[in-house]
Structure formats: C-alpha cells, structure tokens
Amino acid sequence: MFRFYFNSFRGLPRAGVLLSLAALINRLGSVVLFFFAIYLTKNNWSVFDIGKVLSAYSFGYAGGAYLGGRLSDRYDSRFILIITLMGSGLCFFGLSIADSFTPVILLLSMAGILEGAFKPAYNVTMTRCCTQDEWSRAYALYMTTTYLGGAIASMAGGFLSKWNFSYIFYFDGVTCIIAAVFVCIVFDRLTRSVEAEKEQITDEFSLSKNTPPSSLVIWIIFVSMFFVYLVDQQESGSYMIHITKQYGIDTHQVGMLIAFGCVLMALTTVPLTQFFKRIPDFIAMTLGSLILCLSFGLLNQGDSFAFLFLLMAMWSLGSIISFPTVVSLIGKYSTKERVGHNMGIYHFISGLSRIVAPSLGTYVYQNLGPNILWSACTAIGVFSGVSFLLIYRFSLRSIHSREA
Numbered sequence: 044m045f046r047f048y049f050n051s052f053r054g055l056p057r058a059g060v061l062l063s064l065a066a067l068i069n070r071l072g073s074v075v076l077f078f079f080a081i082y083l084t085k086n087n088w089s090v091f092d093i094g095k096v097l098s099a100y101s102f103g104y105a106g107g108a109y110l111g112g113r114l115s116d117r118y119d120s121r122f123i124l125i126i127t128l129m130g131s132g133l134c135f136f137g138l139s140i141a142d143s144f145t146p147v148i149l150l151l152s153m154a155g156i157l158e159g160a161f162k163p164a165y166n167v168t169m170t171r172c173c174t175q176d177e178w179s180r181a182y183a184l185y186m187t188t189t190y191l192g193g194a195i196a197s198m199a200g201g202f203l204s205k206w207n208f209s210y211i212f213y214f215d216g217v218t219c220i221i222a223a224v225f226v227c228i229v230f231d232r233l234t235r236s237v238e239a240e241k242e243q244i245t246d247e248f249s250l251s252k253n254t255p256p257s258s259l260v261i262w263i264i265f266v267s268m269f270f271v272y273l274v275d276q277q278e279s280g281s282y283m284i285h286i287t288k289q290y291g292i293d294t295h296q297v298g299m300l301i302a303f304g305c306v307l308m309a310l311t312t313v314p315l316t317q318f319f320k321r322i323p324d325f326i327a328m329t330l331g332s333l334i335l336c337l338s339f340g341l342l343n344q345g346d347s348f349a350f351l352f353l354l355m356a357m358w359s360l361g362s363i364i365s366f367p368t369v370v371s372l373i374g375k376y377s378t379k380e381r382v383g384h385n386m387g388i389y390h391f392i393s394g395l396s397r398i399v400a401p402s403l404g405t406y407v408y409q410n411l412g413p414n415i416l417w418s419a420c421t422a423i424g425v426f427s428g429v430s431f432l433l434i435y436r437f438s439l440r441s442i443h444s445r446e447a
Contacts, residue, residue, distance in 0.1 A: 058172035059181030070192025103155025105394030111160025112387015123164035132219030139212035183316035276400030325435035335361025336424025
C-alpha cells in the first residue's frame, strides 16, 4: 500500500508540476474571501450590503469563467494565466484602501472575473502541455496544491487579521503577483513541453467512432455536473446550519471537520486518482457523483461527531473521483479549437451553482424541511450517476455493433 502511495507521485508530468506550483503560490494568499465578511462587519457594514458585494464576486466569477475559456481558445492560455494573476494582485491591493461601497463592489467584482478566468485558462494550459493520459493526474495535483494552500492560507489569515486586517489584502496581492512572475519564469519550459509532445498528441482531441456524438456527451456532462455542484455548494449554507443544529457541534468542531477534509484531500487526491484510472472514466464519474451526493443525503441518518467525519470522508472521496475525471473527459470530448470554450462553460456552471445553491438550499431547508433537501441530494446523485452510466453503456453498445 505504501509503495503504491509513493509510486503514484512518480512520473507526474513536468508541466503539471510547474502549473501546480504556480497554483500553490497563488492559493497560499487566498485569505481575503475567508475573512472579508468579518472585515466588513468590523467596519460597520450592514449584512445586506455584505451580501451584495459577495454576490457580486460570485457573478463576476461565473462571467469570468466563460470569458476566460473563450479567450484561451483565441490567445495563448499561458498569457491569460499571467494577466489574471497580475490583475487579481492589483485588485487586492486596491481593496486594502477602498473604504466605500462603490469601489469595494467594483474591485471585488473584477477579482471574481479574474479568478473565474484563471480556472479555464489553467485547464487549457494543462491539456496542451500534458498528454491525454496525464490529464487526470495533473488536475489531481492541482487539487492537492489547492487544498494544501487553502489550509495554510486560512491559518495565515487568522494570524494576520489579528495584527491588522489590511495585511490579508497585501498578502493576497503579493502571492498573486509572485505566482504570475513564476509563470513568466517557467513560460519557456512549458513551451518546450508543448513542442516535445506534439507528435504524441496529434490525435488527442479526435474522438473514437465508437462513442456518442461529442456535443451530446459534453452537454450531458454539463447538466449532470451542474446538479452535482448544487449539492456540493450546500457546504456554505444548509450544511453548516444543519450540522450545528442536529449534531450540536460548535465552531471549534466545525473547524476540525473542515481541516480533516482538507488534509484528507491533500494526502489522497493523487494516489486515488491514479487508482481509479484503472476503471473507465464514466464508471468513475458514476461512482464519484453518487458518493459525493450521498455524503449530503445521509446527513439526517446520524447525530454523532464520528458520523460527520465518515460523511466528510465520503464527500472527499466523491470529489477526488469526480473532479479530475470530469476535467479529463471535457478535454477528451472537445476539439482542439473548443477546449477553452468548453472549459469556460464548465467553470461558468460551477460559478453559477455558487450563486444558486446557497439560496435554493436554505429556502428548501426552511420551508420544506431538511428531510426533503437531503433526499433531493440523494436523488441528484442517482440522476447524475445514471446519466454517466448511460453514456458508458451506449459506447459499449456502439463497440459491439461495430465488431458484429
């Protein structure tokens, strides 16, 4: 087991490692959003105004994701990475001196747009610099650095905010700019990686005749993942309300639970992604989406802190299986000219779920009850799992028909 664990990190694509290092540097400073609501509260902002500026970030993220995907098809995605990182750094420096509603909402909206554009640009760069067989592991490494960086950032933000809240803006701005400089430094290495792999990836974006039409597959993925994200994004609203009410845990225990999930993801994402490469992608998506949704669907079935840890482990496992695999699938089922476009739509869907999920979840929780909400999460898992399974079965039938 230990040999498999350590071997899973061997042979990781160089370009994927370099990109993940840039993401780690950027993520180390991602403290503003963790503490922004507290910062505004201390400055006597109303809850309504705080909600409006945070919503502006979410809307900006969704729009930026689509824009970043389109730009990554038209221009070199590595330049998009540099521009979004530099721009984000400047936005956070600006937020450190903004003291009224209009500049704050404008700067936070722009930060959301740039953060949204960063995601598809990152994915497009990854698909162009790594071979198709490496995509899922390269994205798993990105997830590992993201969770590791997020855990460090949350602790750093706690200390910095005690000294001076302005420090969290400076810290975030500096790390964004350092990440942009790092991408500039490794830019030529990424270019050489692309040239070295050209012969191997000539056909990477072409689809097998044994599969359903690519546009149909892509849209089934988009629709299914939107519903999965609606479940996943309950973490910021109904999930927190429910575990504090039904399980009676305090904020210290909530922190322990979240830290457990982050550490678990950071330690196991790459090895588990390597393990699940042994099964077909759509079977992995069926398992992943079902496990993730069940981790919410079963919330009403227990009331102990230990049971919450079990559900957190399920949630982490479902995320580890689903998210690297879906990025790989979108790359495989996209033509070379539309990788950025499709990655942009995927991250737009993710951003849209951030806007819809908290309000929808809390409405159902309050008006229809937690049983209905968590049962709906289970139903979404079944729906998404069946959708992915049907694509897999259709592909097998097409293969058998062709052989006959």
